[in-house]
Structure formats: structure tokens, C-alpha cells
Amino acid sequence: MTAVEPSTDWTRKTAAEMAAALNAGEVTSVELTQAHLDRIAAVDGPVHAFLHLDPEGALETARKVDEDRAAGVELPVLAGVPVAVKDVLVTEGLPTTAGSRILEGWVPPYDSTVSAKLKASRMPILGKTNMDEFAMGSSTEHSGYGPTHNPWDLERIPGGSGGGSAAALAAFEAPLAIGSDTGGSIRQPASVTGTVGVKPTYGGVSRYGAIALASSLDQLGPCGRTVLDTAMLHEVMGGHDPKDATSLDEPVPACVEAAMQGATKDLTGVRVGVIKELSGEGYQPGVEQRFEESLERLKAMGAEIVEVSCPSFEYALAAYYLILPSEASSNLAKFDSVRFGMRVEKDTVEKTMLATRAEGFGDEVKRRIILGTYALSAGYYDAYYGSAQKVRTLIQRDFAAAFEKADVLVSPTTPTTPFKLGERIDDPLAMYLNDVATIPANLAGIPGMSLPSGVAPEDGLPAGFQILAPAHEDARLYRVGAALEASLTEEWGGALTAQAPTLPINTAEVAK
Amino acid sequence: MTATRVSYDEAMQDFDPVFGIEVHVELNTKTKMFCGCANEFGAEPNTQVCPVCLGLPGSMPVTNEKAVESAIRLGLALGCSIRESSRFARKNYFYPDLAKDYQISQYDEPTCYEGSLEVVLDDGTVVEVGIERAHMEEDAGKNTHVGGSGGIQGASHSLVDYNRGGVPLVEIVTKPITGMGARTAEVARAYVATIRDIVRGLGISDGRMDQGSVRADVNLSLRPKAPAGEDQDAVPFGKRSETKNVNSLRAIEKAIHFEAGRQAALLSAGQPVVQETRHWHEDTEETTPGRSKEEAEDYRYFPEPDLLPVEPSREWVEELRATIPEHPAKMRARLKDEWGFSDLEMRDVVAADAVPLLVATVGAGASPQSARKWWMGELARTANEQGVALDSLAVTPVDVAELQGLVDSGRLNDKLARQALAGVLAGEGSPTAVVEARGLEIVSDDSALEKAVDDALAAQPDVLAKIQDGKVQAAGAIVGAVMKATRGQADAGRVREIILRRAGVEG
């Protein structure tokens, strides 16, 4: 093993830089793609960000992009820039498991809308990233295929459920990745890996072909190492889709333009609301310190800082853990062995279904199916699902009131820096508390971003800064996020991920 | 030992029946309820499927607007109110033919609710049936059990065909129907027949009970008859059975007969009726128990989060209301009057499903009696011979009206008209085209007829002599000869006139 990482490595560039270099003829897509495949081979053993790789497919896409570019064909802006895809997304011809053993070996016969858009954008798909089973978790420890490790400290969690996508970015295995966010599964992993992740407005990105966890909360979104990269991917993914009835029929927000505007570091007239309820008890001092410093930076760039109160957030976690399991219990019913996936054969169809589900689902999935089945039962529906929906309305009102006073709302993304693998696996409640700041946005359907605010002084691990905007105003996230990022990176001399410790290199794999 | 069943009439002497009917109507939209797959009966198994109706991971439903339109029109025809905002709900239960293991249906907010329908019995009695709701849902696939008796018990394995999975349905639920007494079975039958006629009239379903496009579940309970002078409605309802999939009008009557007799025997013997689902057996005309309500599933309904609410604009609903045809029974009564048909004539036309054909034929210009004569005569015979429905024959109401027009104008006689019709049925074109192509027109040119008459008289001088002798009826032989010579294309009356004139005899 050696700790040398070449400084001229293309994998250290941003997606925007890669796109520019491809356009300028400084690099080919095959070179870029191969560099990332090599990097994955070198470091993914201990990180385990990927469940499935598709080197042939990725290189084939890259080759065709290079040919077309050489022939002068006009190409989409991210053509040739590789991307990693969370395994929740159905990809035609590529195994798709959603992190569950029950789907082991399933190769979908169709493409999700987002994977079809990635293909139409000519982006080589490197492979499918690890996740908590059916996106249930905050650490990837609930993956049916073993956890992903945080590239900042391999003994720590990379967040979840999209820990694979975030770790792939932090480990420089991919410049861009797709995530899905039901209660924070894009933002919390971004926070604990020092990367950027955005949950768009509900309906802003088509859910068609995303394996559903909780349909009324799920939203696909972009993940990157910089705000601009994330904006570029957001514009590729977004837009109306007639196959998703809940998809918004409106133009994709101008994310890239907003990010460029933000990078000028002028936030004059922007009102930033600090959510009172998302601080204090349970928040790690170093996380709060970085958050306060970031507020000072926003202020220095002309933003007006106001305090807002969202009293109903107190009930958000409880409501979320009724709505999510309820919808999930129904969404996961189809995994019954009849048409696809695992089958544990017994002498009757009923016993076969039972045995398959008993063996195929992990403990957390079973826990939530049981919770949801109970919450929807006759006689309990009003008290549980019904009340939770009322809380949802209250939270939406809290946000509406807060957005009267502020253009964006901010908080730390997670109360703490990444905890150790295994630390909370037997304490579901402690695990759920991780998402206390991210869940309200899903309940209200509004967009949110997490970007790094620095490393906590006490442990040297990344802390995240969350920005929330009103529904349809995703562009505001990018403006404010890009401004904060510009201010911070000026001091850091580059992206926070550059400060991550070097990973052990598997020389045997590199030599191959 | 008590009787396991008493007769329907006996049951009706001692008990007051309460019943309700759920009718499922399969809509004839081009595509399924929530995906773009073809909605067609009879294709090869699992050829009309896609990720959505197979419930593959990640797939999502999109509501078929045409199905919503059909459901609203049906609701309007049933006198229902149309909810300004209604939504779909998931009905959760595990079954192999249910691809997602939940059915998208409607629960607490059906699109159509609170209606009422007039049902006209054979003797003209009008009964008002309260409609609780009419809601949209998707059909399940179809299981085929292989081995054993064809049932799930004893089968070696089962096959599932998902072609029917996701086919749009409207489920119409009545309110409890009381006070019908011994006419219960008749009312039930007439109600389902009326629904069938309405969906056909609306053009939203083929209404074929034999293919399962209209299926009925019949609920029935009995309660003791109130003592004379007391209010029957004060007597609480008894426990009910729900007989599933009663799929012909006759079977509806029979199922009620059976269930009433079975329940009456139990109650008379002091035994309870179990609240349960029962299966109807067409062969034995009996019901047998399915699962009882005690072990009934909890469907855990909740609003379908993948679909937006159904919010038809008031303007659209009013536009649709303008397309609702007249109530079938009222329309029949009106047509009978307008057409001047006897009860028997009208009943035959209704029984032959020929009302729409007659309406169209009369609309195209034929007289009602001539339209009836063609459709119930020559064409009914042909349909019967070919073993097809009347409206499947290769002849349109416009053709029939045109044919009758040719007869009325004297261009064709009955015999020629039948030949022309045979040509139309053989695909040779419109009646006029067939007449021209086959040269069927009546010869009305007097000079041609005079020549034919002269030829015939010259050939049979003895007949001429008889006529001149005053035996005028002998002219028939000459008429026959002339008809033969003109291949039937002469007007026999005119020929007769010419013969008599030629013979110097005034007719």
C-alpha cells in the first residue's frame, strides 16, 4: 500500500472543469471514465461505495461521446462526464437492488426517467451506489450488501441512505452522483462527507423508475462536490415527466445561473432565516460553531440574518415515522416473489410469499413494514396516519410563515459529525434523530441543500450547512449556497473534500 | 333434522328481504386505467403488459382521462352527484393476480355518489333504487389453476395472466333495497339489466355479462316480517351474505332464490346466518361459503400518493351531462308510442337487442314497421344462421333504410330486395350499388314489357283464347311466363294490365 495520489489526477477536478476540458480537447471522455474506474479499483475495497460497476457500458458511452465530439456533433453540456447512480434508480440492463437482498440479481427491463435523461445527456454511468435497504436508514448499515465507509474516516458512517453516492464523491470515485431524499438521504450523507447534495422541490424531478420508499416524501436529486456541479446535474435531471402524475409541469429552475450569480459573493437584500428550533440541545459544539461562522460570512456578503420559529417541528419526526412506514408498507408489498426478485419456494403461494419476505428483507425494513401496517389498520388510521397528515399541514404553515420573513431558511444539516459504524445500529431512535433537521423539508415538499461548512474543531470531521427555500424556488439554494461556498473555499484554498485524508490504495488492483 | 333450504315463496311468506348489489362495469377505453397498454379482451396471456401494470419496482400510475370521463358520465346517468375533488386510494391485500399487491381504487371520496335509478319491471311497475356510490378502480389479473379440479385447492400450480390487470372498472354500489318482498329477485334482475342497458347506451362498455364486462355481487339478508300494522322498517336488518360474481341476469334471480331459501331455513330452525362471502355455482345453481367476515382482511386503505386528486371542472361535468342518453326504459316506452308498435312487437325488438338498430334505421329514413320487418325478419334469420349478434352483421341501418327506399319507390319488389340484401351482406356494396351491379331493377319500360307479353301470348295462343273467352284468371300463366323472361324484374301488376289490354279485355 502507498499513500501517493497523483496531483494531476483528473478525478480531483470538478465536473464543470471536466466538461470544459472535454470541450477544449484537453482530455477525452474515455480518459476521464477510465481514470474514475481506476480510482474505484484502487480505493473502493474499504470504502464500498459501489454495489455494481459497469466499466464496459461506461467506456462505450464515453467512446461514442468522443467520436461525436471529434466529428463536431453538438453535445449536451455534461456529455462525457461520468456519473454514479444510487441503486434506488431502475436502470435498464444494469442490476438494481435498492440495497435489498430481495432484489438480488434483478435486471430491470426498463429505464427510470432520470437514468434515461442521464443517457440522453451522454453521461457514462460508472455503476450503482450502495444505500440502506430501500433507503431506510441514515448510515448505509442497513444495506443488504454491507455498509459503506466514510472516506474521511473508514470507521465512520457515510450517512444514509445515500451513503454510497456521497462516499463515491468524497473518495473521488465519481464527480457527480444521483441521490434520493425521503427524509434527508441526500443532505445528511452530503453533510457527513463534506460534499454537496440537493433535494429539489417535490415533483421537480420525475420519480418514475425510482423504487419507492414513501411516495409522498421521496424526491430524487443531484449530488456533487461543488454547488455549481450540483446545479449542472440538477438541470439534467429535472423537468416535467408525463409518466409521473406528481411531477410539476413547469420549467426546470435556473440552477446554474443562480450558482454563478452566487459565486460573485453578493447577497445584498437576501433575507436568511435561522430556524430557532434547529439548534441547542443535541447539537455538537463544533457543528454549531461552523454554522455560526457561516452565518457571519453570509452577513458579510450582504445578507440580512433573521430568526424564525417553526414550533410544529417538534412533531415532525413523529409524523414522519408514521407517514413513511405507512406508505412503505404498501410500496414494499409488491416484493412477493411472484414476478421478479428472490423466491424462497414453498408448497403454497402464501407460504412462498411469507418465506421470501422473511428471508429477503432486513430487520429495519421489517420494522417499518410492521409499524406502517399497524398505523394503517382499521381503527388506528385516524389516530396515526390521519394525525400525521395534520402535522404535515402544520409544518407547511410554519414554513409559509417563516418564508414571509426570510427568502431562505438555514440550519446545521445534521446535529453531529459522522458517528462510528455500529454506534447506533441497535438504537433506532438515536438513528432517527439524525434526520431531525432534514425531515421537515420532505413533509412540506420544499427544496433543500446541504453544503460543507468546514470540519468540526473537536474531531476534524465534516459539518454540514442546510439551506431551505420555498417550493419552486430551488434556484435560491444555489445562489446562497454558491456564495457561502465561494467565501469558504477562498479561505480553504479549494473544496473541503481536498482536506480529506488520503485513502489506502489497493496497488494490486491499480496494477491490473 | 331441519330442511337446509325452503322455497323462495315460503321464505317470502315469513321474512322480509333486504338486498344490495355491487356491479362492476369494465370500461371499453382504448387503454388501461393507469398505463398505456391496450384494453382488449382475448389476447395471448401477458402480451398486454408493461412495467406499470406488472407492478415492477419504480413504475408509477397515470390516470386515464377517458376512463374518468366514462365514470363521470355513468355517474350522471345514475343521477349521482359528482365530487369536485375526489381521490384514489390503495386497497392493500396480497394476491398473486394483484401485481402491486394493492389495488388502486376509491374509498372515502368516490367520484360519483348519492344517486338514484328508476328500474322498470316487466309489468310496468317502476322501482326507485338508491345508488350509494360509483367509483373507479383497476381490475386484477386472472389466475388459472392447473391440475386438480381447476380450483385453487388441489392445483399443482397456478398461472397468472396480467392482461386484465389494470383494466378500468367502475363499481356501482346500491344502498340497501327494502320493501320489495317477493319481487326482490325480479327487481335485482331488472336493476342489473338496466345498468347493462345504460352502459351500452352511453357507449362506455360493451356490457357483455358473458365476457365479464358487467359482473354483479349480490348481498342479501332476511329479517322477520313485522306483525300486521307495525312498521317493517323498525325491524333491524339480519346478517347478510355476499354472493360474488353472479354473471348473468338469470343467475341473479336464481342466486337470490337460493340464498333466500337457505337463510330462511336457517332462521326458521333458530340457527344464525353467518355474515360471509359466498360463491355462485352456475351448474348447480347454488352458493357455497367463501371466507367469513370474521377472518376478512383489513385493507388498510389510504390515499394513493402517486396520483393527484380527480378534479373535474363544473363546465366539463355539464358538457358531459348533455351527452347522457335517456333512461333505457323511458326511451323504450317513448319509442313504442312513436313507432306504434304492439307490446309484443316492442318486447321482441328489445329481446333481440335491436332497439339501437331500429332507432338508427328509422333515423336514416325508413318507416318503423319496415325497419322492424327487416331487422326482426330476414336479418334476424341471417344472424341466427351465422351465429352472430344482429349488430355484427355486415349491413348498416343506413343500408337497410336505403333498401326500403328502393322498395317504396317501386324500383325493387320484395324478392329483388332480398337479393339486393344478400349482395350487401356478401360485401358487394350499398343496396343501390348491388342493384346496379347485379341488374336487379324492376323493368318498368312498357315497350319492353309489351314485347315480352306479345311473345308469351304468341307462344300460348290457347291461353289468349281463354282470356278472350272471359276466363281472366288464365292471364296468370302469361304473367308467370313474362316474369320468367324478365328474370323476376317486372312489376307483376303492370304486366297483368298489359295482357288484358292486348287481349282486348278490360280488367
Ligand SMILES: [Zn+2]
Ligand atoms: Zn400496462
